[in-house]
Amino acid sequence: MNNDLIDLLWEGLLETLYMVFWSSLFALAMGVVLGVTLVVTDKGGILEAPKLNKVISTVINGVRSLPLIILIVLLLPLSRLIVGTTLGPTAAIVSLSIGAAPFLGRIIESALKEVSAGKIEAAKAVGATPFTIIFRVLIPEAMPALVRGITIGIIGITEFTAVAGAIGAGGLGSLAIRFGYQRFREDVLIATVLLIILLVQIIQWSGDLLVKSINKKRYKFE
Template identity: 80%
Template sequence: MRDDLIDLLWEGLRQTLYMVFWSSIFALAIGLALGVTLVVTDKGGILQAPKLNKVLSFVINSVRSLPFIILIVLLLPFARWVVGTTLGPTAAIVSLSIGAAPFLGRIIENSLKEVGAGKIEAAKSVGASPWTIIFRVLIPEALPALVRGMTIAVIGIVEFTAVAGAIGAGGLGSLAIRFGYQRFREDILFATVVVIIALVQGIQWTGDGIAKAIRRRRFTPE
């Protein structure tokens, strides 16, 4: 093991965690808005608007259909406008957030649609407003599924950071490519893979634990 391995791994992990954290926050905010809008504007929804639903669904499917590496390139001018540069972890957050949001929006949509119609009708019968139904019925009832979906999305963002590393985003992906592959450093390549696997396993374990804790506390035990 060379002396610089630990320092390189630490810097790569730090950049990756920075990108994953902020991208997850922004993607969750956008994805939650998309998912809720898709559900409430669908046919039979509490704020049904079929035309809006179809347009939004088309936009989401269009973004999701693009390979992430192409999406990054398309968003480079937007990233430069937002953060003033197209290089580095901060610039990558823009593309990561936009790339993950439609995927997360679909996950949230499916989770919210699992909530029983009877609970929504019961809320309507007592005069609950649409906002009350969304924040007091839909989201709380679907919370365990939402946590599991968010876990999947965060793991996807970790994978996206590896792709973003190929165009100068930094992080573990960039470390594996620039040092491990291009400079024939098998030790870095292997160590990077191990760290990424450990990171993904940690995220999955944490997400599963939170979802189970919520279900045990608020619903029936698994």
């Protein structure tokens, strides 16, 4: 492998990290809003609103049922509107964030639902507002499950960036397709695959470490 290739891989890795970071951040922000809204508007929730719940749930299911690659194509006009182009990592962030937000929303919803109704009730009984309940009870109590779920979400986004690479997003996925597949460069293919595996491992490992430290404090085990 020559130096050019190493530069190429390095560049691809940086592009991937760039996409993963910003897509995760935006998808997480949207996912938290979606997940919290789903939980609090659910039947028996602290801000019960069954119709709104149904609407959000249906939209999430709709977006999630589209294959990512189709979704990216559908969102290209939006990318052009927001960042002025449909090519490159920055354009991909728009599609990736929106594509991953419903996924993260569901993950966050299920993590928050693990918080026992009794804890919410105890907070209501002392006169806490829904806002206080969300930020001081629901989210902190669900933290280990949230971190575990968000780790899965970020790994999902890492996979998404590789797919997006196939249609001009750049990054390691794009390298694997352009060099590894289209030019039969097996060395590039293997190197990109190894880098992606390594990246996923690091994300998982960081998530595990974080969960462990939270649980160690609260439960003195794990």
